[in-house]
Amino acid sequence: MSDLWNLLSAPEFYAMVLQLATPLVFAALAAVVSNKAGVLNIGIEGTMVLAALAAALFSTWSGSAFVGVVCGVGAGLLMGGFFALCAVRFRTNHILVGIAINLLSAGLAVFIVYAITGNKSDYPGIAMTPWDVPLFKEIPFVGDVLFRQVNPLVFVAVLCVFMIRFLFRRTVLGVRILAVGKNPVAAASVGIHTRRIKTVALLIAGGLAGLGGAYLSLGYMSNFNTGMVAGRGFIGIAAEAIGGGHPVATALFALVFGAVNAFSLAAQTFTSITVPYELLNTLPYLTTAAGLVVYSLIRYRQSTHHSSKRRISHEKSVGD
Amino acid sequence: MTVPILRMQGICKSFGPGIIAADDVTFSVNRGEIHALAGENGAGKTTLMKILYGLEKAQRGEIFLHDRRITINSPKDAMSHGIGMVHQHFMLVDELTVAENVVLGIEPRRAGLFDRKAAEHLVRSLSERYDMPVEPTARAADLNVATKQKVEILKVLARNAELIILDEPTAVLTPQETKRFFEQLKTLRDLGKTIVIITHKLPEIKAICDRITILRKGRTIGTYFVSDISESEISRKMIGTEPPPERFPQADSAGLPRLSVRHIWCFGPHGKAALKDMSFDLRGGEMLGVIGVEGNGQRELVGVLTGKIVPDHGNVILNEGILPSSLSSIRKEGVSFIPEDRMNDGVDLDASIEENVTALLRQNRDHLVGPFFKSRKLSVSGRRLTEGFDVRMGSLRDSIRHLSGGNMQKVVCAREIDACGTVLIADQPTRGVDVGSLRTIHDQMEALRAAGKGILLISSDLQEIRALCRRAIILHQGTIAAEIDDLSACSEEELGLYMLGIKRQEPVSPEVAHE
Numbered sequence: 001m002s003d004l005w006n007l008l009s010a011p012e013f014y015a016m017v018l019q020l021a022t023p024l025v026f027a028a029l030a031a032v033v034s035n036k037a038g039v040l041n042i043g044i045e046g047t048m049v050l051a052a053l054a055a056a057l058f059s060t061w062s063g064s065a066f067v068g069v070v071c072g073v074g075a076g077l078l079m080g081g082f083f084a085l086c087a088v089r090f091r092t093n094h095i096l097v098g099i100a101i102n103l104l105s106a107g108l109a110v111f112i113v114y115a116i117t118g119n120k121s122d123y124p125g126i127a128m129t130p131w132d133v134p135l136f137k138e139i140p141f142v143g144d145v146l147f148r149q150v151n152p153l154v155f156v157a158v159l160c161v162f163m164i165r166f167l168f169r170r171t172v173l174g175v176r177i178l179a180v181g182k183n184p185v186a187a188a189s190v191g192i193h194t195r196r197i198k199t200v201a202l203l204i205a206g207g208l209a210g211l212g213g214a215y216l217s218l219g220y221m222s223n224f225n226t227g228m229v230a231g232r233g234f235i236g237i238a239a240e241a242i243g244g245g246h247p248v249a250t251a252l253f254a255l256v257f258g259a260v261n262a263f264s265l266a267a268q269t270f271t272s273i274t275v276p277y278e279l280l281n282t283l284p285y286l287t288t289a290a291g292l293v294v295y296s297l298i299r300y301r302q303s304t305h306h307s308s309k310r311r312i313s314h315e316k317s318v319g320d
Numbered sequence: 321m322t323v324p325i326l327r328m329q330g331i332c333k334s335f336g337p338g339i340i341a342a343d344d345v346t347f348s349v350n351r352g353e354i355h356a357l358a359g360e361n362g363a364g365k366t367t368l369m370k371i372l373y374g375l376e377k378a379q380r381g382e383i384f385l386h387d388r389r390i391t392i393n394s395p396k397d398a399m400s401h402g403i404g405m406v407h408q409h410f411m412l413v414d415e416l417t418v419a420e421n422v423v424l425g426i427e428p429r430r431a432g433l434f435d436r437k438a439a440e441h442l443v444r445s446l447s448e449r450y451d452m453p454v455e456p457t458a459r460a461a462d463l464n465v466a467t468k469q470k471v472e473i474l475k476v477l478a479r480n481a482e483l484i485i486l487d488e489p490t491a492v493l494t495p496q497e498t499k500r501f502f503e504q505l506k507t508l509r510d511l512g513k514t515i516v517i518i519t520h521k522l523p524e525i526k527a528i529c530d531r532i533t534i535l536r537k538g539r540t541i542g543t544y545f546v547s548d549i550s551e552s553e554i555s556r557k558m559i560g561t562e563p564p565p566e567r568f569p570q571a572d573s574a575g576l577p578r579l580s581v582r583h584i585w586c587f588g589p590h591g592k593a594a595l596k597d598m599s600f601d602l603r604g605g606e607m608l609g610v611i612g613v614e615g616n617g618q619r620e621l622v623g624v625l626t627g628k629i630v631p632d633h634g635n636v637i638l639n640e641g642i643l644p645s646s647l648s649s650i651r652k653e654g655v656s657f658i659p660e661d662r663m664n665d666g667v668d669l670d671a672s673i674e675e676n677v678t679a680l681l682r683q684n685r686d687h688l689v690g691p692f693f694k695s696r697k698l699s700v701s702g703r704r705l706t707e708g709f710d711v712r713m714g715s716l717r718d719s720i721r722h723l724s725g726g727n728m729q730k731v732v733c734a735r736e737i738d739a740c741g742t743v744l745i746a747d748q749p750t751r752g753v754d755v756g757s758l759r760t761i762h763d764q765m766e767a768l769r770a771a772g773k774g775i776l777l778i779s780s781d782l783q784e785i786r787a788l789c790r791r792a793i794i795l796h797q798g799t800i801a802a803e804i805d806d807l808s809a810c811s812e813e814e815l816g817l818y819m820l821g822i823k824r825q826e827p828v829s830p831e832v833a834h835e
Contacts, residue, residue: 170433170434171432171433171434172427172429172433172434174434175416175420175424175427175434176424176425176427178413178415178416179413179416179420179424182413182414182415182416183411183412183413183414185411186410186411186412186413186421186424187413187424187425188395189395189407189411190395190399190411190424190425190426190475191394191395191396191399191425192424192425
């Protein structure tokens, strides 16, 4: 128990939660934007792999972490564009495109790394310099977690959550993405170019996944390795589903998954009890599965509740 | 009044060889009138309007607006010329609010952002001006059908449409809602809008339209002042033959109860009762109508009778036994079922006409040799059934997908009526079906009844039930609001009161009550 208490009372643990949640937040936001446009984008995972690689490559070549991040986003946009080309322009099944992107990315990453370095898994990158926020960092505990030695992309992730929320609440593009995603025929009937809107949404999603990938190779670590995304794209999709597509709720669930991930790493150092680390490593994925089951149970109840509610309101208004 | 606002001339459109939707059609509408575009299903009226609205492209022909020739390639073009269309199936995004739906595609902006306030204001001012009350902040999913229709019209008005096309607008409305809707249309006309209604309901044409253009098989039969032409003349011009004499339901040769529903209760997932203590009998040789606004338990009742829903209390007795629990075993008892949704439940869109019409015969011994089908025999049966129901088609082997709605429904009815042993459950058997097909289906159902089978007819079309049934039950909120023994002695207004739950018949039929 004392292990657990020590862990939960240390600011380092919460800082680690933030670090581990950040790529999940980006992935989850990418899933939010794709899903609102009516696309189940399972290619987020592969997009993150290539973006992480691109970020590492170009940061080393240019000597600048910033250039690396920009190129990571660029790679994300490219993959988003590729997804749109296949799924929107040529009307390929979304899931198949996603699978293709994931397989392609995994293979391509190994190939590129091998072609350049001769080893098959790693490529160094230039890490971003963490920020200290003056004054705020002096706040006890909270300052250590949120404002000391924090990667700039963590702040970008928080900013993105609210930007995506703003997108769907306040912009014309957001409303149109919603319309296209929920009822494309209706959207087309009022002259909205549904393909164009979907493509834009997929590009935004690609860019967000790109940020997530770049964070992994330049923030969380300072090198690229081929297994580093490790299902985070899929966990992001799960967080989106549990968050019901609301950006803030989705980000909070990404944070929960980040916490579980941090816990599974930290628990390996526990001395009082020894759990095989292989088992601990499965914890984030088990939580994801459990979360999805709980979510779908809740959702099922709500939907049946909603339909009966709708029937009542229908009867009422007819009775008036 | 006599200035044509729109003229379509020499419009030709064919969908592949042999399927001609418009053959040199001419159509002209005057400013400020309500103009009916009438014809059977497949006569080309919807296609003509889709051409006007830019959803289909004509192969030949010209469109003149205010005597100027225009080209329309997309709904956007049509809207920019002041032409708007309300589709038969509503085009609303359920997740968005009324205001968002109305301005979708023409969103007001302020500082580059979506100006929700302005959108809501626009909806309020439009609904005030045109007398169509609707709450701009309500979510579209929560609206009833009549309100959704108002939102659709507001959508068109928000785009400054001068000419509004309505595709079968009353198909989903109750008589009361229809009446109110017509008043709103008259308001629109009096405020200078021009309205085209696509319809095949003759009483409505008489009630509200100024002029009528009749199409038949892709050709213009003519344009007339509604005041100068009688309903039977309209009908004759639409079908091309003499209309049937008005049908009076025969006195039922009521036999033994075939299907007895006893104190059925069905609860929704949240404890709300969808069916409350419902009891009735269906006898052999009678056609029992089920009347009611949609969503008052019809779906659940049909679900129970077809094995889709297990009732929470009560039971159903079929041919003196308990109703089996699956549709296939219910069918083995001689029950046939015409489902409401022909596209999804009635036919297999990927299969041929023959496969669809003979689907039930395929389990039949005399169409099988061991595990194999007797294909020649199936073809013969397929031809017999489709000819008996006058299905208009190319070949039996064609995909059923290309049949018009009416012909597709005739395939479903042919299959089910042919297989019917004791009871037919007909759920909206003629929805969206043209007059000719409707007559065929009604004739066949009537013949089936006369042969001593029991038919349960669920229909949202009061006229249909009045034409076919002598006895009917009226559903309201999952209960039987009234059981009418002789429909001809009951006025439509009274039926409407029962449907809306304003009036209830207190003593239920004594026989059932004593059960």
